[in-house]
Amino acid sequence: MRAALEQARAAAEAGEVPVGAVVVRAGEIVGRGFNHPIGAHDPSAHAEIEALRDAAKRLGNYRLDGCTLYVTLEPCAMCAGAILHARLDRVVWGAAEPRTGAGGSVLDLFAQAALNHHTAVTTGVLADDAASLLTEFFGTRRVQQRLQALAGHPLRDDALRTPDGLFAPALDCGCASCFYSDWPSLGGLRLHVKDSAGQNASPSAAARQWLLLPGMPAQQGLFRELAAGLAAQGDRVVAPDWLGLGRSDKPKKDQRLSDAQQLAMLQDLLQHLQLDGERGLVVVAHGDAARLAQALVAKQAALGRPVQGLWLINPPNAAAPSADYRLWLEQLQRKLALDIAAALQTSATGAVMDADRQQWAAQFPDKGYRAGLRAWARDALAALDAAALTSAPLKQTMPILISIGEQARWWPAPSQGLDAWLADVAVATGTAGPLASQRCAGGDWLPLQNSAALLQASRFFDAGAQPAALGLVSATLR
Numbered sequence: 001m002r003a004a005l006e007q008a009r010a011a012a013e014a015g016e017v018p019v020g021a022v023v024v025r026a027g028e029i030v031g032r033g034f035n036h037p038i039g040a041h042d043p044s045a046h047a048e049i050e051a052l053r054d055a056a057k058r059l060g061n062y063r064l065d066g067c068t069l070y071v072t073l074e075p076c077a078m079c080a081g082a083i084l085h086a087r088l089d090r091v092v093w094g095a096a097e098p099r100t101g102a103g104g105s106v107l108d109l110f111a112q113a114a115l116n117h118h119t120a121v122t123t124g125v126l127a128d129d130a131a132s133l134l135t136e137f138f139g140t141r142r143v144q145q146r147l148q149a150l151a152g153h154p155l156r157d158d159a160l161r162t163p164d165g166l167f168a169p170a171l172d173c174g175c176a177s178c179f180y181s182d183w184p185s186l187g188g189l190r191l192h193v194k195d196s197a198g199q200n201a202s203p204s205a206a207a208r209q210w211l212l213l214p215g216m217p218a219q220q221g222l223f224r225e226l227a228a229g230l231a232a233q234g235d236r237v238v239a240p241d242w243l244g245l246g247r248s249d250k251p252k253k254d255q256r257l258s259d260a261q262q263l264a265m266l267q268d269l270l271q272h273l274q275l276d277g278e279r280g281l282v283v284v285a286h287g288d289a290a291r292l293a294q295a296l297v298a299k300q301a302a303l304g305r306p307v308q309g310l311w312l313i314n315p316p317n318a319a320a321p322s323a324d325y326r327l328w329l330e331q332l333q334r335k336l337a338l339d340i341a342a343a344l345q346t347s348a349t350g351a352v353m354d355a356d357r358q359q360w361a362a363q364f365p366d367k368g369y370r371a372g373l374r375a376w377a378r379d380a381l382a383a384l385d386a387a388a389l390t391s392a393p394l395k396q397t398m399p400i401l402i403s404i405g406e407q408a409r410w411w412p413a414p415s416q417g418l419d420a421w422l423a424d425v426a427v428a429t430g431t432a433g434p435l436a437s438q439r440c441a442g443g444d445w446l447p448l449q450n451s452a453a454l455l456q457a458s459r460f461f462d463a464g465a466q467p468a469a470l471g472l473v474s475a476t477l478r
């Protein structure tokens, strides 16, 4: 039986279910075999059959009178039949096989007097050794299958994935691309996240952590210059592609995506990347990612895991949205084949934006990929149409900064000044200051157009920062 166990180990090494067998005559092993139906493409390649074939060939006789078969596991019906046909004197096995065993577990072919005139049976020999080999094998295989599934992030039938080749690496954030698909909020969709700490990062020693949320349809690469500057200070920088955008998976149907799911994704992201807690996390949102950033800040405060700062760059003015921005959202909803690069022309202007504009359009190889865009436009319009801000109870003291590009057309600064707006954001997120605003050169896509001014403004979130010294205007809560 120890020789049979050796055969079983050989099966395990070959990635097959570990069962081994030997045939013995007059104290000598005359046949060996291990289970390998997968590798042999042969449903009959069980250990017993292989050992019987080996012995019969060696002895030059299909009848194995005077032989004993040792096998680590109770034989199945096929093998029990072969054992009877070979007229073995005796069969000895180790562990019982409750699902397929034909030696008493499911049925007992050896007890059929009409079939069996020859073969005596002994059971339970080194049964624990045989069983633990099997347990270990299946345990390892489960772990491997899980790891494989995680590494592969299989694509759901009701989703699409833009080929990697359509993304220009030069337009990406520089940090490591990380992929996740097993968080509850993702529903099996693959999420792409740029993370300066890399995949499976342990809690960062960085003093400051930044979660950078691009406005639709930009990808994480919108922040590439700002992210490089922040990472160069030793900060941790995390920038996801929204579900339905960039290298994250794109559902085929609008109904599959909503603000609620994106928000749940952000909360999972904070938890799994260990960004929540007292780690100096600042949430930075560009353009119309602002509504999700505000919701995230309020949610985290309600959970008792407040973030430590909120920075809105060119947020849309919900009270008086620009005509250009509203038109963009309505066209996305109405025109399935909207020319995205052209539609962005009033917003992403200038040579510096051309490559990015083309990239944002190229992420949708055809209109089938745009369900996430339409879902986003639907929820963004609903947010604009929701008249009043819901005010959250004041729960936290947290700095809030708004930066506005002076040439912004889609997301211009409100004419009555930024103070009232800042106060509204503070109330909506349940926050009591400090509050500050910044106007600087640049248009609608400020992170790409004036990363130097933004990098300087980022110091607003340092302890004891002096807004005036950073070129910022302080505001107070009404």
Ligand SMILES: [Zn+2]
Pocket: 046, 047, 048, 075, 076, 077, 078, 079, 080
């Ligand atoms: Zn069998």
